[in-house]
Amino acid sequence: MKYRNSEGFSHAQADKVGVLVTNLGTPDAPTKKALKRYLKEFLWDPRVVEVPRLLWWFILNLVILNIRPARSAAAYKTVWTERGSPLLFHTSDQADGIRAALQQKWGESVQVEFAMRYGNPSIDTTVEKMLQGGVRKLVVLPLYPQYCASTTASTFDKLSQYLQKKRWMPQLRFVTQYCDDDNYIQALANKIQAHWQAHGRADKLVFSYHGIPERYLHNGDPYHCQCFKTSRLIAEKLDLNQEQYLTSFQSRFGREEWLKPYTDATLKALPAEGVKSVQVVCPGFSADCLETIEEIGVENRDYFLEAGGQRYEYIPALNADNEHISALVRLIERELNDWLPVSVDKRRGELARRQSASV
Ligand SMILES: C=CC1=C(C)c2cc3[nH]c(cc4nc(cc5[nH]c(cc1n2)c(C)c5CCC(=O)O)C(CCC(=O)O)=C4C)c(C)c3C=C
Ligand SMILES: [Fe+2]
Ligand SMILES: [Fe+2]
Numbered sequence: 001m002k003y004r005n006s007e008g009f010s011h012a013q014a015d016k017v018g019v020l021v022t023n024l025g026t027p028d029a030p031t032k033k034a035l036k037r038y039l040k041e042f043l044w045d046p047r048v049v050e051v052p053r054l055l056w057w058f059i060l061n062l063v064i065l066n067i068r069p070a071r072s073a074a075a076y077k078t079v080w081t082e083r084g085s086p087l088l089f090h091t092s093d094q095a096d097g098i099r100a101a102l103q104q105k106w107g108e109s110v111q112v113e114f115a116m117r118y119g120n121p122s123i124d125t126t127v128e129k130m131l132q133g134g135v136r137k138l139v140v141l142p143l144y145p146q147y148c149a150s151t152t153a154s155t156f157d158k159l160s161q162y163l164q165k166k167r168w169m170p171q172l173r174f175v176t177q178y179c180d181d182d183n184y185i186q187a188l189a190n191k192i193q194a195h196w197q198a199h200g201r202a203d204k205l206v207f208s209y210h211g212i213p214e215r216y217l218h219n220g221d222p223y224h225c226q227c228f229k230t231s232r233l234i235a236e237k238l239d240l241n242q243e244q245y246l247t248s249f250q251s252r253f254g255r256e257e258w259l260k261p262y263t264d265a266t267l268k269a270l271p272a273e274g275v276k277s278v279q280v281v282c283p284g285f286s287a288d289c290l291e292t293i294e295e296i297g298v299e300n301r302d303y304f305l306e307a308g309g310q311r312y313e314y315i316p317a318l319n320a321d322n323e324h325i326s327a328l329v330r331l332i333e334r335e336l337n338d339w340l341p342v343s344v345d346k347r348r349g350e351l352a353r354r355q356s357a358s359v
Contacts, residue, residue, distance in 0.1 A: 018135030025116030030076035035069035047154035090287035093320035146226035147177035183327035189237035202277035211249035271308035
């Protein structure tokens with residue numbers, strides 16, 4: 001059979017609205033074997049590495065997958081927790097927070113789940129579960145504030161590949177970016193301000209984003225512009241002038257040129273320019289993960305201090321902070337509003353009004 005049927009479908013089942021939040025994905029364990037599986041899936045995605053397939057097959061399978069898994073596993077071991085990978089448990093907590101807020105308003109008519117683009121829980125199994133549960137309308141929010149083909153569009157590819165196999169696909173809304181969403185910007189500005197209150201200010205605030213090959217920018221990817229926009233909007237909220245902050249790009253991979261300035265080179269150069277203290281924040285990462293905890297929290301700290309810097313602080317990601325959850329909920333509600341019946345709150349209010357009118 002070509003298409004997958006909706007097994008167990010009953011005409012009496014109530015329709016639901018689904019909310020799927022996604023992130024990149026992470027290995028199942030900090031081991032060489034798990035890393036090999038994860039990196040193979042991730043780096044074989046043509047949205048991530050835009051290199052002719054045959055050439056890339058040889059480089060990936062004969063070189064990278066023989067070297068990188070052991071190195072990456074060692075790095076993942078340093079950030080692994082009792083709850084597993086930080087990216088996984090933060091995303092799970094975010095979904096819990098969003099579910100609690102939405103179900104308080106709309107009850108069981110909303111189903112909230114999270115999934116990962118690579119690895120587990122997969123988009124396929126999660127969406128299948130939602131459709132089985134009666135979800136007929138689906139909002140997808142990839143937790144990438146800035147649009148990038150390598151992340152956002154790749155998530156859409158994976159979802160649509162799955163839906164292509166389904167007989168009955170849901171009505172779909174897909175959030176492609178929220179780099180300038182006022183609630184997200186405000187949440188980040190407040191997080192920085194709270195850090196200043198606890199620790200004082202530094203000479204410079206560094207906004208560090210995950211990099212991509214510079215070639216992708218020249219081919220029309222808006223990611224670079226959206227990163228600069230996010231930095232500018234946060235800086236405006238904080239009343240910072242151009243001397244007080246900068247934007248840079250981290251996590252380079254491979255030999256070609258990536259977006260510049262590079263975070264590591266910048267942090268190595270700043271002390272010689274008289275910048276002795278920095279605070280680094282990563283607005284593109286909605287959850288702390290290997291790239292923030294280890295690369296920014298440890299590796300880049302060493303570069304800065306070894307180059308003569310005196311004080312280095314990493315300001316954590318928004319993770320499952322209340323303000324982040326409310327910002328994401330408001331983002332989702334914008335997509336949901338005309339899909340849902342009157343909310344439980346409104347219904348309760350209406351009932352109370354009717355009861356008091358009849359007394
Ligand atoms: C060609 C390679 C890569 C591109 C392009 C890329 C873009 C990109 N990635 C993120 C977010 C994350 N990346 C993470 C890890 C990670 N990224 C790459 C490579 C590319 N990323 C690799 C090989 C890895 C694995 C780690 C390693 O081996 O060094 C993570 C962390 C995942 C975790 O488990 O903690 C995130 C998050 C964005 C936003 C992005 C483009 C904008
Ligand atoms: Fe990455
Ligand atoms: Fe740009």
